[in-house]
Amino acid sequence: MNNMTLYVKKDSPVHLVDPLTKLLFTFFSITLTYIVSNHLAVLLILLCTFTILVAGKVFKYILPVIGVSFLLILSIIIVQGFFHPDRETLLFEVGPIPIYKEGFSIAFLITLRVVNMVSAFGVLILTTKPDDLVNALLRKGLSPRFGYVLLSVLQIIPQMIALTGKITDAQRARGMETEGGLWLRFKSFIPLLGPVILNSLNETRERSIALEIRGFNAKGPRTYLHKHETYRYGLHLKILLTVIFVAVVVWRFVS
Amino acid sequence: MKSMWSLKLSTAALVLIPAAIGINYLGKLFASLLKLPLWVDSIGTVLASMLAGPIVGAIAGIVNNVVYGFTTDPVSFVYAITSAVIGLVTGIMAYKGWISNIGKAIVLGLAVGFIAATVSTPLNIIFWEGTTGNIWGDALFATMLAQDMPLWLASFADSIVVDVPDKVVTVLLSFLIFKGLPKNVKNMYDNTGEIERI
Numbered sequence: 001m002n003n004m005t006l007y008v009k010k011d012s013p014v015h016l017v018d019p020l021t022k023l024l025f026t027f028f029s030i031t032l033t034y035i036v037s038n039h040l041a042v043l044l045i046l047l048c049t050f051t052i053l054v055a056g057k058v059f060k061y062i063l064p065v066i067g068v069s070f071l072l073i074l075s076i077i078i079v080q081g082f083f084h085p086d087r088e089t090l091l092f093e094v095g096p097i098p099i100y101k102e103g104f105s106i107a108f109l110i111t112l113r114v115v116n117m118v119s120a121f122g123v124l125i126l127t128t129k130p131d132d133l134v135n136a137l138l139r140k141g142l143s144p145r146f147g148y149v150l151l152s153v154l155q156i157i158p159q160m161i162a163l164t165g166k167i168t169d170a171q172r173a174r175g176m177e178t179e180g181g182l183w184l185r186f187k188s189f190i191p192l193l194g195p196v197i198l199n200s201l202n203e204t205r206e207r208s209i210a211l212e213i214r215g216f217n218a219k220g221p222r223t224y225l226h227k228h229e230t231y232r233y234g235l236h237l238k239i240l241l242t243v244i245f246v247a248v249v250v251w252r253f254v255s
Numbered sequence: 256m257k258s259m260w261s262l263k264l265s266t267a268a269l270v271l272i273p274a275a276i277g278i279n280y281l282g283k284l285f286a287s288l289l290k291l292p293l294w295v296d297s298i299g300t301v302l303a304s305m306l307a308g309p310i311v312g313a314i315a316g317i318v319n320n321v322v323y324g325f326t327t328d329p330v331s332f333v334y335a336i337t338s339a340v341i342g343l344v345t346g347i348m349a350y351k352g353w354i355s356n357i358g359k360a361i362v363l364g365l366a367v368g369f370i371a372a373t374v375s376t377p378l379n380i381i382f383w384e385g386t387t388g389n390i391w392g393d394a395l396f397a398t399m400l401a402q403d404m405p406l407w408l409a410s411f412a413d414s415i416v417v418d419v420p421d422k423v424v425t426v427l428l429s430f431l432i433f434k435g436l437p438k439n440v441k442n443m444y445d446n447t448g449e450i451e452r453i
Contacts, residue, residue: 004326034381068328072388079386079393083400110383114330121329130325145269149314153273153322160277161284178289185289190431192285193278197302197432200274201440208266216266 004154006065006125014056014123018231019133020140021238022124025052028245029120033113035252042109046116053119058126065125066118073111080107130154132229144222148211160200167195259308259350268307268444275299275315276322282425293421300338301345301367301429305354307444309346316342333382337374344370345426360430361423368422372414376407385410392417 014022029049033042053059084103093099124133131151138147171191172178178188278299286295300319304312316338324332344367348354353363379385385406386393392413399409433441 006326065329069330069388071390072330072383072386075386075388075390075393076383079397079400080384083397084384085400085403085406106384114383118329121324121332125325125329145264149269149272149318150322152270153276153318154326156273156277157280160281164281164284182291186291189285189289189291189295189428193281193298193428194432194435196281197278197298198436198440200277201271201306201436201443204267204270204274205440205443208270211270212266 004157005130006061006122007129008058008061008126010057010127012055012057012127013232014052014058014127016232017127017237018234019124019128019136021231021234021241022128023133024238024241026120026124028241029123030117032245032248033116035249037109039105039109039112041248042112042116046112046119049116049119049123052123053126056123056127058122061126062119062122065122066115069114069118073114076110076114077104077107080104080110135224135226135229138222138224139228145216148216156200160196163199164192164196168192259346260310261308262310264311265444268311271303271307271311271444272315272318275303276319278302279319280323282428293424295421295425295428297338297341297422297425298429298432300342301426302433304342304346305349305429305433306441307346308350309343311444312342312346313339314342316340333378334375336378337371340374341367341371341422354430354433357427357430360426363430364423364426365419367426368419369415371422372411372418375414375418376411379410379414380407385413387413387417389413389417 029045033045036042036045050059053062081099081103084100084106086102086106089101090098134142134147134150138144168178171188176188176191177184178192179185276299279296280299282298283294283296285291286293297316297319300312300316303315317335320331320335320338324330324335345363348363348366353359375387379387386396395416396409396413399412400406
């Protein structure tokens with residue numbers, strides 16, 4: 001049932017790093033690829049991200065995640081390659097279709113950026129349990145009520161999917177058709193979704209009563225069930241990341 | 256009446272947020288299961304805005320994209336702002352009475368789609384030079400670029416043809432579901448009314 005997270009449990013140095021440091025890395029890595037518009041520099045950043053993924057022993061798990069964005073990447077390559085407004089230099093022709101150098105150069109750059117964006121998030125997502133990340137944010141001052149909202153989503157969605165299965169079966173047993181033409185499929189949308197929604201809204205009432213009984217709105221400091229994990233190299237890595245980030249930004253605007 | 260901008264969220268309104276995200280997820284799941292040519296991935300956000308106002312709607316929108324980014328597709332982080340705006344616009348217009356009948360609900364859908372496209376366009380241009388990853392929209396984008404129209408216009412048209420039909424359908428579905436909800440459910444999240452003391 002617990003398939004709502006991409007976290008992969010492995011024993012690696014990347015897993016031991018503080019979640020907030022990884023969050024900082026993700027942010028810097030993505031921002032840098034959009035500040036720098038030099039192919040080689042972006043490729044270098046992407047290689048850095050890949051190296052971290054390999055060090056975290058999770059490189060093969062990022063490939064399906066990149067695959068989700070495949071359609072976006074494909075349309076970027078096709079559309080920009082053929083139709084970018086700055087098209088001038090003819091690269092080569094495939095039959096009657098001309099392919100331009102400028103468009104392909106830009107398409108290549110954007111593809112690198114998209115792959116880096118997905119991979120940089122992968123560093124965070126694949127090596128960090130959502131609980132640990134929210135826990136780290138709570139210790140930095142995130143409201144515990146809001147922390148609950150973030151984490152409960154991951155529990156509620158599998159429950160709702162299970163409920164949906166039940167309701168689909170029940171409606172089919174009553175003779176509702178879910179296969180056929182577009183209009184027929186469209187009509188079955190409300191009888192399927194309606195009961196699930198009503199049920200989950202009703203559940204929120206019970207859940208909020210249960211939460212309030214247990215002191216959800218209590219003021220004052222909270223305690224933690226799990227003891228504070230000690231992460232390694234937190235501060236050093238944060239300083240290192242910030243120095244690299246500032247250096248690249250300065251280099252970009254000076255040169 | 257308190258204003259719709261109250262930031263003091265009741266427990267029920269907070270618990271509504273994960274439920275809304277679950278509904279978004281199911282809408283998307285059903286749309287792909289029934290092979291509908293739309294996303295229909297913001298029913299929950301729209302419903303939450305109708306039930307509990309723009310603030311809850313906007314938070315539900317942002318958290319939705321963050322959680323979806325964490326669990327399936329990191330690209331959705333980019334569109335967190337669009338989701339927030341969808342929640343805001345629906346919440347404000349619903350509060351002003353734009354969900355009183357089906358005609359107004361269609362206008363609300365058009366407005367939400369138009370504004371969502373306007374917010375998405377700069378994001379699409381900054382992050383991927385204007386494409387959206389939707390086949391129909393991108394085909395139009397390519398045709399317009401081929402006729403030497405400006406990039407921003409082509410990208411805006413790309414977003415419009417995808418977002419407007421999708422949001423009209425989403426808002427209509429949410430409206431039908433909202434109208435069918437029993438009164439005690441509708442009143443649960445409403446923190447605008449005063450509690451009557453006996």
